[in-house]
Amino acid sequence: MCGIVSLYNKRQAPVQQETISAMTGVILHRGPDDDGFHLEENIALGFRRLSIIDVEGGHQPLFNESRDMWIVGNGEVYNYKELQQWLKDSGHIFQTDSDIETILHLYEEVGTDAPKHLRGMFGFTIWDGRKKRLFGARDHFGIKPLYYVETADSIGIASEIKSLLELPGLRREVNKKAFYHYLTFQYVPDPETMYEGIYRIPPAHSFVVENDKITLERYWDVHFQPDESKPFSYFVEGTRSVLLESIDKHRISEVPRGAFLSSGVDSSSIVAMMRTFEPVKTFSVGSDIPGYSELDFAKRTAAFLGTEHHELVVNAQQYMDELPRLIWHQDEPVADPSAILLYFVAKMASEHVTVVLSGEGADEFFGGYNIYREPHSLKMFSGMPGWMRHSIGYMAEHLPDQVKGKNFLIRGSKKVEERFFGNALIFSEEMKRRVVMDDIANSSFYVSPFTVTSDIYKRAAQYDDVTKMQYLDIHTWLRGNILMKADKMTMANSLELRVPFIDTKVFEFASTIPTKYKIANGTTKHVLREAMKDFLPAEIKSKKKLGFPVPTRTWLKNEFYQWAKEIIFESKVDDLINKAYVLYMLDEHREGNADYSRKIWTILVFMLWHQIFIEQKHTFGPYVSPNVEIRRKKNAFQHIG
Structure with missing residues (x-):
């Protein structure tokens, strides 16, 4: 897990080291272990590393045998060993055991078809010195982020928007079209971002930068192929088998692993199957408001599965104190209150492990939402x-x-x-x-x-x-909300999050399950629940999905009320938002006349984002959690022992 930046100068002038260093330095949290650069002709590649695979030899940028191709990559490729062996048999010489070097040799072998062969989560850029072009891609479902911008001088590509904001002369302007979509969806849908002129590389797309322009191309698409001829038992057994294989693949690392655990079937399934391979450390978070915490359920599940369990309770003041910095980490406003609790559980987990597995994607693939x-x-x-x-x-x-x-x-x-x-x-x-x-x-x-x-x-x-x-939901909610918060809140703590449900092999099987087996027996995700019934406590198998619930409805009436009013008054968004109506909603909500909590929260998050990134009222620099150093010392001690 890392952070990458790439810069192509359209005027064919050399890229300045201070520019690429600034773009890379601002995402220190994505890779506190190492950095690296390659500058050549009119391009530059920058890299921040969080060491996971080939800890000793996986320094980036990596190059091929003739040093005329270079790569920076973020993520993990779970089938890299198989690809590596095929490429070695084809005559390629590897300098490291890094999965990212495998992508580079794969590109040499099959060209721009390389992403089609990859199984995993990734965003990468290759400088092809032979053809004088940048080539790269983002993974099939958008697990890892990748953004781009074009200025008068340059085309920039990066893991986070804040890197692109370091480009000289780039104006910070609200994308008004994206703002309207945000009010509907609580996030900005692809390919727009909340910044005018900055875009996402969509999932399952590759890009080429040459002749002073960037072009995008889809390399894969989602297809459902329900098979009505198979019995229910076939899908139950197949689900269990494909998930077990995926979780085994997702365990690959040279550093300690753990898992997030809420009280639902998704994360519990991940932990239960992971437990069949190794001892597991689990991490849960909840609030201090009764009815908004599932810590008791999570604790009972952890006891049933025999994990080393850790939990954390977050109150309103802690939430308020951390929110501005976390919106800085998000790059864009995402009005999902659970994102902040995800940050806290990631922060706790980062004291103990470097990699966590989590249950995102099960609802979209197996039909889980009510x-x-x-x-x-x-x-x-x-x-x-x-x-x-x-x-x-x-x-x-x-x-x-x-x-x-x-x-x-x-x-x-x-x-x-x-x-x-x-x-x-x-x-x-x-x-x-x-x-x-x-x-x-x-x-x-x-x-x-x-x-x-x-x-x-x-x-x-x-x-x-x-x-x-x-x-x-796979084309909007999953990539725009679920995966965005998962990546940004874990990487804020230099923690790699892996999502075994969101896997091409898992989807390939899940896409064949008929609807009559997904929504059945008075519940959702029926096949998955049946597949996991022998792994989990009975109360979890049939439990409704809650995840990490956040009591914003209650807090906005009490602890958050005055804080929210101050944000509304102070934020310089009068050209966009009718503040009088927002204040009316806040007071109506406080008096109990209506539940406007989600609407108010959506506006507040946008206002805070505007203060941080447009008004630049609050400034945050590169930051690495002290937990990372604690984790390093623990890991070093374990290796010595």
């Missing part, structure tokens, strides 16, 4: 002609809000493409127009969230409604 049950509950509407559904929706919208079943009728009157924008729908279009300033709402910047989802739904037209929802 909202995926909605197509079944709305099935009565599916046989109605369009005009009848439209009429029902029209009448329902004009019913008083207190009429029971109003929302059910409205949602039933709409197709899934019209009602489902992913796991988060923060502001409706009507409420958006209340929270943004009038001149902005009526400008050309105002865009519908359908511009994000319509093309995705078109590619999923052949699927049933549940699979369409999964397909949408």
